[in-house]
Amino acid sequence: MAPLSQAPISRFPVPALSDMPEDIRERLLAVQEKSGFIPNVFLVLAHRPGEFRAFFAYHDELMDKPSNLTKAEREMIVVATSNANQCQYCVIAHGAILRIRAKNPLIADQIAINYRKADITDRQKAMLDFAMKVAFEAFAIGEEDYTVLARHRFDGEDAWDIAAIASFFGMSNRMANATSMRPNDEFYMLGRVK
Amino acid sequence: MAPLSQAPISRFPVPALSDMPEDIRERLLAVQEKSGFIPNVFLVLAHRPGEFRAFFAYHDELMDKPSNLTKAEREMIVVATSNANQCQYCVIAHGAILRIRAKNPLIADQIAINYRKADITDRQKAMLDFAMKVAFEAFAIGEEDYTVLARHRFDGEDAWDIAAIASFFGMSNRMANATSMRPNDEFYMLGRVK
Amino acid sequence: MAPLSQAPISRFPVPALSDMPEDIRERLLAVQEKSGFIPNVFLVLAHRPGEFRAFFAYHDELMDKPSNLTKAEREMIVVATSNANQCQYCVIAHGAILRIRAKNPLIADQIAINYRKADITDRQKAMLDFAMKVAFEAFAIGEEDYTVLARHRFDGEDAWDIAAIASFFGMSNRMANATSMRPNDEFYMLGRVK
Amino acid sequence: MAPLSQAPISRFPVPALSDMPEDIRERLLAVQEKSGFIPNVFLVLAHRPGEFRAFFAYHDELMDKPSNLTKAEREMIVVATSNANQCQYCVIAHGAILRIRAKNPLIADQIAINYRKADITDRQKAMLDFAMKVAFEAFAIGEEDYTVLARHRFDGEDAWDIAAIASFFGMSNRMANATSMRPNDEFYMLGRVK
């Protein structure tokens, strides 16, 4: 095997920063400045600038804007559905973000493997039950599912948020697997030490 | 049951045209002028303007820009994977577009139900085999799948296109099922008469 | 691909009308006179006259005799289970019959793709829930399923009808897929224009 | 639990012999004379005389008429697919017939549980591979499956026979489960002692 530092991060071509459109390069440099490294999803998707812009616009709408779901809860949805989709990149990268957002070094691994046994509230388990149903049996979603959510004080807008995050990362999981997107080594340790 | 004309097109609120942001209203009016009606996906997603913009930016990148895949072939991917995901809106709306793009009134139903028995080329069946693997077993995609595609003269960029369309509509299928998005009555007959 | 008019309707030999046993030829001519064409299932199964006779005797018992289920409801069962079995012939041919029987040009596509979102009554959805369970998990059918049906005013005889139709077309779906039975072009448009 | 002799053989009404149509009663009496008992499938289906006649006409075409498949091989198909469908009646009744036809007291249990490990030829395993694909993935059957059969000296007519038996008993399995059809106690021991 190649030394890790040389391991490819995508089975598709990855453009050099200098070859990227200005707006994309700037976003990457901003992320790098903030995080200390550029998460590979930015580099891998930069192969298709138009898709890159739409992907991150969508991502930011769902993950960064105000919502009744906390940012940690949104990451829980990503982590639970992404492991069920066997997506290495998303579990490892968003597991790191979840640990940081929840200020809990254990929670990401627990939720990835079996959220039913994780240190989360019953309300959060209901949120993840719905997210998993969207991810794997969306065709069977009906009003009774919204009723269960309502019983846990998730209103319609919250339900849309859960569904949209599970749906968006279902797309992301598929692209990450199809491109063999490699998680950055940095993610593995993030948030593990309080 | 409500008369069809009164059947709801979403289980979520649908904004009036007059309440939509300017750019979204303009896009809807342009679509209406071109098609004679506003496909419900535009109205349903307008409930969330930010997501609307990202969704259609992504959609247009994948479905409208130049690609080695013909526009009919891209619609084939949508139709085959959407029926497997049991998404009424996408099969009916994109089935209509496929009939028009392929100038073939039979092909959408054939592909939706069982593309292996459809009037398409072996190359197109290989394209759909890959799309279905992305949709249902993306975790198992490997170089051998790209080799099969290459044998059918699909290069890496074509493979990305197939994967991205299958992934994007996997998201769309889930949102359509979660919102109970109703296909417009107009779609059912489009392209059925040459 | 072969021009459609020359596309084979079966991967098995199809006898000429003149080579068929008298009773079978007569049935085919009667169907042709009534419908304007001979549905391919008659031609494909005529390869085995004994099986043909038994198949249609069974079919007629279930689909044509008096029953509390309307003829449209019986076709709903066929269409929903046949799409789940990915049977092109049955969805397209019986979709046409359903549109005609229900005098509803939209209903067949809706039910085929996702009956839970179709313009049908809750009672009809309960009927299709039971039919799908017979088609895919008959081993788990128990008295509680009959109780649910009873709550929707389906008695035991109605339940037998639903089960028998789902079972019979499960057989038909498998034979249609194994023979690559091709739906007649005529079916696609039938019942689409009121 | 009720003493076995009083255990119901169907969750539906079972007509008395004296109430059955003449032709059906005669068939039952003939079977009784030959076998020493009336297999319950005859009694259960007699609730619907028209379906009874079609069912047994079909059954006899597939299981009794001349074919390149031996009668034991046809029963192997029934036993393997019926256990996969969890159909108590068909595994126990046709297991008995298989033991008798194959003059082998072990083979039915072996095939029911895992035909891949049974004392049968590779050719028979290929036959059962095809039968299981018809039973569970008929939508994916293609010419390559017929090629594998041909390599084992099964021609097209043999393939039809295998497909038709797997399809017919798929129907029978579903009806037996829906009716809670009880196998006669006599079947369990038949053919177990050479």
Next chain:
Amino acid sequence: MAPLSQAPISRFPVPALSDMPEDIRERLLAVQEKSGFIPNVFLVLAHRPGEFRAFFAYHDELMDKPSNLTKAEREMIVVATSNANQCQYCVIAHGAILRIRAKNPLIADQIAINYRKADITDRQKAMLDFAMKVAFEAFAIGEEDYTVLARHRFDGEDAWDIAAIASFFGMSNRMANATSMRPNDEFYMLGRVK
């Protein structure tokens, strides 16, 4: 095929009795004296003496020690889960033991094929529902499952017993399939004649 008496009982080497460690040979001789033959599982696992000892120590803990579950009930768990795992050895060998323990020649076949239709109590069906969930969806087991068991008068210790037997034989089923472990001919008839 090899004559049955020469059919291999494992795809791995089987040691001669004289080559086995003393303690293992003694156990086998004791079993042979008691049963009249040596069940093949003893011979097949003797290939690995250390694993043999642990396997049977575990087995004896679960199947022979005092428990609120009768010995017949424990065998029911083995038979139901082993057929679902398609394990020829375990269904045939433990089916024999179940017939003997339950003094019922019919029950093993009934439970193997579809325990929901077997001549057992509702309490035993609840036991098997739990066992099947452990065998196939252990990740989803929650307190509600223990509550259902409690309603049928199974306490926590009983639940552990059920789970442990289903889990242990899940292991055994996998090893039997991987080794192509052949059931002894003697098992097929045991307990069939009262």
Next chain:
Amino acid sequence: MAPLSQAPISRFPVPALSDMPEDIRERLLAVQEKSGFIPNVFLVLAHRPGEFRAFFAYHDELMDKPSNLTKAEREMIVVATSNANQCQYCVIAHGAILRIRAKNPLIADQIAINYRKADITDRQKAMLDFAMKVAFEAFAIGEEDYTVLARHRFDGEDAWDIAAIASFFGMSNRMANATSMRPNDEFYMLGRVK
């Protein structure tokens, strides 16, 4: 939720060290001395001393004795199959051991989520393909699977080892889920810092 330090490690009673049989207490104290803590699996299974002894005797045979599989490779099997079984305890505890044995802080998460994309050799991927087939489709294992292993220089004894580890941890995964066995907090960080 309870503070983590008070979170239960099992839904079953956990005996105090002082109440355990001498041999079990000694094993636990020895582990504690070596590792600095007592892995919860020891405490949870101590509820059943006889099963405890058999479980660990089996475990030690498979995981500690000489084998052509390295200790890291054996842990890879545990981690890959345990995540597929959604077993929190086994993925987290054995993930830690794998990181230590492989001296690789990244490998456990990679293998757990999708071993096909992990930094391991093709030979190790073939090992895990076989292990996953044992875990989920053991009934379909045949000589062709052993041939693939042989092509990667795994002989019969190696194959047994792989199968036995996948089978044993399949049991362990089920018991851990049924008991809600909680991984010790210590495992999460072990082996993450070289």
